[in-house]
Amino acid sequence: MNKSSAPLNWSDISSQAQSDPEFRKLLIENPRQAIENRFDVVLPKNVNYVVHEQTSDTVHLILPPIQSSVDAQRISDDDEETDAQRISDDDEETDAQRISDDDEEIDAQRISDDDEEIDAQRISDDDEEIDAES
Numbered sequence: 416m417n418k419s420s421a422p423l424n425w426s427d428i429s430s431q432a433q434s435d436p437e438f439r440k441l442l443i444e445n446p447r448q449a450i451e452n453r454f455d456v457v458l459p460k461n462v463n464y465v466v467h468e469q470t471s472d473t474v475h476l477i478l479p480p481i482q483s484s485v486d487a488q489r490i491s492d493d494d495e496e497t498d499a500q501r502i503s504d505d506d507e508e509t510d511a512q513r514i515s516d517d518d519e520e521i522d523a524q525r526i527s528d529d530d531e532e533i534d535a536q537r538i539s540d541d542d543e544e545i546d547a548e549s
Contacts, residue, residue: 423454442466 432439441449446464
């Protein structure tokens with residue numbers, strides 16, 4: 416027999432348990448065996464399956480697992496990498512802006528210097544013309 420390890424549709428299991436009292440009984444007593452036999456699948460051996468039968472006076476609350484310290488550290492490491500990348504990206508943008516601002520200042524200074532040189536040259540040329548006319 417070649418059993419599948421495909422994901423199960425849990426609503427199918429619930430439907431089968433509603434319509435088949437024998438399956439329901441086995442599902443409560445031995446969930447792994449009931450599911451593997453009925454759906455021709457192999458469930459992971461490292462996972463424990465527990466079935467709780469809901470009644471009119473009992474409500475079962477399912478809590479997610481507590482995050483292990485390994486998971487918490489991995490998430491923390493991921494956050495630090497993200498923060499480091501964000502800071503690096505911000506630094507690159509700041510550097511790029513600083514360079515751009517510096518370039519604009521240099522260009523403005525060049526223009527100003529050029530304007531002063533042109534004005535000085537005009538004054539000098541005007542003075543020479545005046546001297547030549549005199």
